[in-house]
Amino acid sequence: MAEQVWRPQGRTRRSTRTVRVRACVAVMAVIVPAVLLVPPLAQLDQQAVDLAAKLQPPSWEHPFGTDDVGRDLLLRCVYGLRVSLFVGLVAALVATVIGTAVGAAAGALGGWTDRVAMRAVDTLSSVPHLLLGIFVVAVFRPGVWPVVASVAVTHWLSTARIVRAEVMSLRGRAYVDAAVSGGASRWRVAVRHLVPGVLPQAGLAAVLMIPHAMWHESALSFLGLGLPAHQASLGNLVQTARGSLLAGDWWPTFFPGLLLILPTLAIAGLAGAWRDRLNPRRRSELTL
Amino acid sequence: MLELDDITAGYDRRAPAVRGAHLSLYPGESLGLLGPSGCGKSTLARVAALLHRPDRGTVTLDGRTVTGFFHRAPRSLRTAVGVVFQQPRLAADPRLRLRDLVAEPLRATGRRTEAGPRVAELAERVGLGADLLSRRPHEVSDGQLQRACLARALVLRPRWLVCDEMTAMLDASTTAALVAVVEDYRAETGAGLLAVGHDPVLLDRWCGRTVHWNEIVKH
Incomplete structure (x- = not known):
């Protein structure tokens, strides 16, 4: 009779969480080098029109097919993803900086500062994000920076709330009392003891915001209010391909859509894993 | 009084x-x-x-x-007024090394230059070894942490x-x-x-x- 060997469960069976995290890492490992390296290294013109090869389905020559003027969709998608990721990253960063500053000030100072700041946050969040975003881009000429501004202005609110709540809970700790007793000013307490305590949460909020910001950018571009139409962005690609979808050509909308969904899920999945490490008790909730 | x-x-x-x-x-x-x-x-x-x-x-x-x-x-x-609290875990910022914990009041009051010698003197006084000073609160025992908190309370005399x-x-x-x-x-x-x-x-x-x-x- 064979001797039974005890094995820790992790050896034989990986948890679904590990598999999910690895899938997210794999997606990002393909996408990030692609958007960073392909545009500068490949000497290909994403705007190259080839009317003889218009609306070709996916093939070896054009893996994602071609659009209605014969431009290679794989190349267009990589360029579009580059813009979307850039907007997502920068907007999430700006929104996090604004949100952390406002939230930390409101939480640390309390009183009237807190009341005024939080009512402002409530008022802004009562306006639909997309409407406010459209208002912001409408003020400027179409381009990348107005889109970044529009996304940042509408997305710092949740970070401000998270940071404020966290700072308020830290403010009551005895080590803040000890710091005040040791002569620390309000500014010193905030910078030395409160903000470092909320940075992990703020960082997590920033990463979770990248997918939001990418979708927001795509929505604006899809509505024709984001990037100028000639510039490839995932929203623009879907928007210009709408007509061919009715004609039965699925690839011009499918691949930009896929490239919007995959990275956002991957980023959200990685952020979820990070959140689980920060706070293992709240494992089950959906991350998006 | x-x-x-x-x-x-x-x-x-x-x-x-x-x-x-x-x-x-x-x-x-x-x-x-x-x-x-x-x-x-x-x-x-x-x-x-x-x-x-x-x-x-x-x-x-x-x-x-x-x-x-x-x-x-x-x-x-x-x-x-120097204060020492009941629970050293709550009274110590978890991110600061004990050396910084004790020196923090000196830094907060703009007497940064005195920090080095004063921390060394107080550490010896409360019985904290030099190796403990570079640890963070979760790496020391309650007793050691309370010693550091007492040193912090005394650092401004x-x-x-x-x-x-x-x-x-x-x-x-x-x-x-x-x-x-x-x-x-x-x-x-x-x-x-x-x-x-x-x-x-x-x-x-x-x-x-x-x-x-x-x-x-x-x-």
């Missing part, structure tokens, strides 16, 4: 934790305040350390009537010390060591001490005068 007159304080105006407490402490004196758990001793200790604004009553410190508390108290008054159940979490030998550090400091500087606790044996042996909570509050 540190004088608390008719202090009513708490966290809810309708149900104050302390009602009409009187307490006076002379320079160089050591006063033990005894009381059962939850009677409001710690709140009164926070008021005495200017960390909590009383709803009623006045605090007089070295002849000055205190009008602002917590951040609103002038820095010179706040730093005149306060004229008054408030020890709020400083030894409640500690074993007998650490308790004896920390009490000895406080007594040495008092003998050297003539600082006044308010020791709050619920162990009558300890407070009787430690302090020159011991009052019970019932004697200082109005009934």
Whole structure:
């Protein structure tokens, strides 16, 4: 009779969480080098029109097919993803900086500062994000920076709330009392003891915001209010391909859509894993 | 002189934790305040350390009537009172190494240059080895952390010390060591001490005068 060997469960069976995290890492490992390296290294013109090869389905020559003027969709998608990721990253960063500053000030100072700041946050969040975003881009000429501004202005609110709540809970700790007793000013307490305590949460909020910001950018571009139409962005690609979808050509909308969904899920999945490490008790909730 | 007159304080105006407490402490004196758990001793200790604004009553410190508390108290008054809290885990910022923890009040008051020698001197005094100074709070024991917290309370050479159940979490030998550090400091500087606790044996042996909570509050 064979001797039974005890094995820790992790050896034989990986948890679904590990598999999910690895899938997210794999997606990002393909996408990030692609958007960073392909545009500068490949000497290909994403705007190259080839009317003889218009609306070709996916093939070896054009893996994602071609659009209605014969431009290679794989190349267009990589360029579009580059813009979307850039907007997502920068907007999430700006929104996090604004949100952390406002939230930390409101939480640390309390009183009237807190009341005024939080009512402002409530008022802004009562306006639909997309409407406010459209208002912001409408003020400027179409381009990348107005889109970044529009996304940042509408997305710092949740970070401000998270940071404020966290700072308020830290403010009551005895080590803040000890710091005040040791002569620390309000500014010193905030910078030395409160903000470092909320940075992990703020960082997590920033990463979770990248997918939001990418979708927001795509929505604006899809509505024709984001990037100028000639510039490839995932929203623009879907928007210009709408007509061919009715004609039965699925690839011009499918691949930009896929490239919007995959990275956002991957980023959200990685952020979820990070959140689980920060706070293992709240494992089950959906991350998006 | 540190004088608390008719202090009513708490966290809810309708149900104050302390009602009409009187307490006076002379320079160089050591006063033990005894009381059962939850009677409001710690709140009164926070008021005495200017960390909590009383709803009623006045605090007089070295002849000055205190009008602002917590951040609103002038820095010179706040730093005149050193505080040691009951639970060192809560009273130490988890991100600071013990060296920075002890030096923090010096940095906060713009005396950064004194930090090095002063921290070394205090570490030796409270019995913290040099290797412990580069550790973070989660890497040391409660007793070691409380030693660091006592060093932090002494680093600005306060004229008054408030020890709020400083030894409640500690074993007998650490308790004896920390009490000895406080007594040495008092003998050297003539600082006044308010020791709050619920162990009558300890407070009787430690302090020159011991009052019970019932004697200082109005009934």
